[in-house]
Amino acid sequence: MNVSVVLFTSDLRLHDHPPLRAALEGAREVVPLFVRDRAVTGAGFAAPNRLAFLADCLHDLDEGLRERGGRLVVRSGDVVAEVCRVAAEADADEVHLAADVSAYAQLREVRLRRALEAEGVRLHVHDTVTSAVDPGAVAPASSDHFAVFTPYFGHWSRWRQRDTLGAPRKVRVPDGIGSEPVPSRRGLSGLSPGLAAGGETEGRKRLAAWLRSGIAGYEDGHDDLFGDATSRLSPHLHFGTLSPVELVHRARAAGGPGAEAFVRQVAWRDFHRQVLAARPDAAAADYRTKRDRWRTERTASEDIEAWREGRTGYPVVDAAMRQLRHEGWMHNRGRLLTASFLTKTLYVDWRVGARHFLDLLVDGDMANNQLNWQWMAGTGTDSRPNRVLNPVTQAKRYDPDGAYVRRWVPELAEVAGPAVHEPWKLPGLDRAALDYPDPLVDLSEGLARFRRARERDENRAAP
Secondary structure (H helix, E strand, C coil), rough: EEEEEECCCCCCCCCHHHHHHHHHHHHEEEEEEEEEEEEHCCCCCCCHHHHHHHHHHHHHHHHHHHHHHCCEEEECCCCCHHHHHHHHHHCCEEEEECCCCCCHHHHHHHHHHHHHHHHEEEEEEEECCCCCCCCCCCCCCCCCCCHHHHHHHHHHCCCCCCCCCCCCCCCCCCCCCCCCCCCCCCCCCCCCCCCCCHHHHHHHHHHHHHHHHHHHHHHHHHCCCCCCCCCCCCCHHHHHHHHHHHHHHHHHHHHHHHHHHHHHHHHHHHCCCCCCCCHHHHCCCCCCCCCCCEEEECCCCCHHHHHHCCCCCCHHHHHHHHHHHCCCCCCHHHHHHHHHHHHHHEEEEEHHHHHHHHHCCCCCCCCHHHHHHHHCCCCCCCCCCCCCCCCHHHHHHHHCHHHHHHHHCCCCCCCCCHHHCCCCHHHHHHHHHHCCCCCCHHHHHHHHHHHHHCCCCCCCCCC
């Protein structure tokens, strides 16, 4: 066995990369391959922010490979056809690939295996590359997946993590394998002005800084909107520039309540991945239907546009939506609030919000995004599907002085203290001086509409 192909997908790193390690152990030469899959573009998932971050990741991966004597081979087109073409050009015996969970990824694996086997090439699919625990590793006796997080987390926590792998010292790529230029973010339009840089080098720097000075305060501070005590590692997990297995090992080595709370969030990510692996249709269909009669883009167009623009009249919701547009990222507490407001207070179909998030989020992940939206819409795995988050109460709790709102809603910058969360209550002249809209809907009216729709008047709004 002389040549192997490693197909990189959402695992754009050199550290702790089982497919690359296996390929290097079994072959004299390796072709590190990335295919710019036209099916992703055709399906509308090639959002500008993610394309820019992806370009950073591929550039960094290529540089890392060149430092080790290799290079990244980039092709465009149908992923199966391009992998087969490269395997034939390199006279490769094997192709290595990381397992993934979406319906498309599962179909891609089936197509690849069939096409490669027809050419006498073996396909090896590796687990625990994009997940800390493989989606099929833990399951209840009566089902193929856990539908509730708490019992899942109990099993997940007891699972023995594999050891992490170091980055290779040498990668030899066969001569004569043609490549397109590595993509660049230059020339891309529609990017968020505050979009972060991508790549494994950047991800590892951010991880080191987080472990050094952020993780200890995570348990107490992760919901603080202005303090922003989150790791901001989600884009690197989405593109695989950081290994979830390595994150768990290093967090547990750091120890303490903050580390435990952070590891729990990694488990939430794996939880959603095992749900989607078992129920791929949950990316677009209710996981647990409530037979909702959602307002649609046609029937609620003005409300939806105000929500997208951050002009709902509820400052904390608007601040979070503007952060999303500016950074291509949103604080997790903001994600919960804006999703609850759209689905429960405005009673708009969760798919409308999920699609908008995927248009902008640099960490726009099919499992996490869709299933978190379903969780807030009450059609997913939440054991309290009718909870409603009150944006004013939540704002006073997680942005008590209003600093987060004033950062993102400059129209309210002169409103001092917690009064910024209820500008409609300001004295007449003070209110009139603000270029800021009145609330789209009274919270009590929105709650009543939702209860009528769900026919569950006995459920009270969560604080």
